[in-house]
Amino acid sequence: MRKVESRALACLLLAVILFFGLCYFIYKMAVNGEEWSTFKGNMNVYTDGQLSRGSIYDRNGEILIQCTKDGIIYSNDAEIRKATVHTVGDIYGNISNGLLNLKKGDLIGYSFINGIYSPDDTGNEIYLTLDANACEVAYNALGDHNGTVGVFNYETGEILCVVSKPTFDPMDIPDDPEDGTYYNKFIQGTMVPGSIFKLITAAAAIDSIDNLDEFSFDCDGSSEVEGDVINCTYAHGTVDFEEALAKSCNGAFGELSMEMGADKLEEYTDKAGLTNSYNIDGIMTKPSSFEFPSDTSVNLAWSGIGQYNDLINPCAMMVYMGAIANGGEAVEPSLIKRNSVKPNSLGNYLSEETADKIKDMMKNNVVETYGEENYPGLDIYAKSGTAEVVIGEQPNGWFVGFVKNEDYPYAFVVFVEKGGNGSTSAGPVARKTLEALIN
Ligand SMILES: [Zn+2]
Structure with missing residues (x-):
């Protein structure tokens, strides 16, 4: 009797071990199944070490990459590839x-239930929100310069254009690539x-200084802050708040920054979403970084002018442009096209009144400084930037903003390395890219 009892116990123990082992295996499969099936040794999804399933297209069905059993097929246009x-x-x-790296599981068609089984062995098709033609136009518009261009729909979050230079042709990998070739600046x-x-x-x-309508600053080209000097490109004369932005008067913005202090600047940098890392369908952006010195040194003034230790991420700036265009509400950017476009709201980065006030000022920048005639057919709102990085070298040019157009609600960011003046170097890149998307 005793023998039977101990055997039954042993069996029970074995069954319990088996049960927990099975649970553990199912758990590991749920967590790691996708990784196991995308393992390079998996002959079902790799041919000669290359992925043999899955395709990526742009928003119009243009081939960007097709992974087949007979090899990889890219776009036949080298500029679109780059x-x-x-x-x-x-x-x-x-x-x-x-995405080829991050969406391997989706491309081969992995699912927990069916594994990598797919009826015709071709894997999945991923359609992007990108417009390959506009990317090519942006790439060409950068000319000999390195830099980056980003455009997205600020109502839906769909990214239409991302270009980063230096770049390379994936069909002709360079032996000795230029620094930064494999890095997406955007x-x-x-x-x-x-x-x-x-x-x-x-x-x-706008939110914290009383009587801003009465603000006035006399710019003679250089102003003194705590014994140090802040220079402007030329003497702007007497400017009010709106003119200070249109003429980009460093002296006036230095004074405003000193008046508000470090905490206020930091608060608004965070509120603008600049220090966020955005998750774009699994691609994580790098957060911007800033240092606002709490002493009242000239560095505080420079930090509010966009110099000192300010470092901004282009994608985050584009999202902030979208928030201004949208009456304060920011929308999460996305890259993979979905059947129903349900924008993911990130909440309000600015109050509606503040957004509208800045919007008016950005239109005034175009009218007064950049020239509406340079942007024919585009109801454009913008701010340029000319960022000094290395003394004696050409500064980097920026042009950021959005267009107001019911059918094409697009916000953009353009950065041209060593382009010099922002509105003349990055402005035309923005115009050409927007024209490619809108016309
Ligand atoms: Zn000035």
């Missing part, structure tokens, strides 16, 4: 945060913003 490779990725994984970059940061300082000033 203009989209940072988003799509390359088969060698040089672009670590490209996603991973943080650069000195220069005067585009005045759009954040302006929002803080």
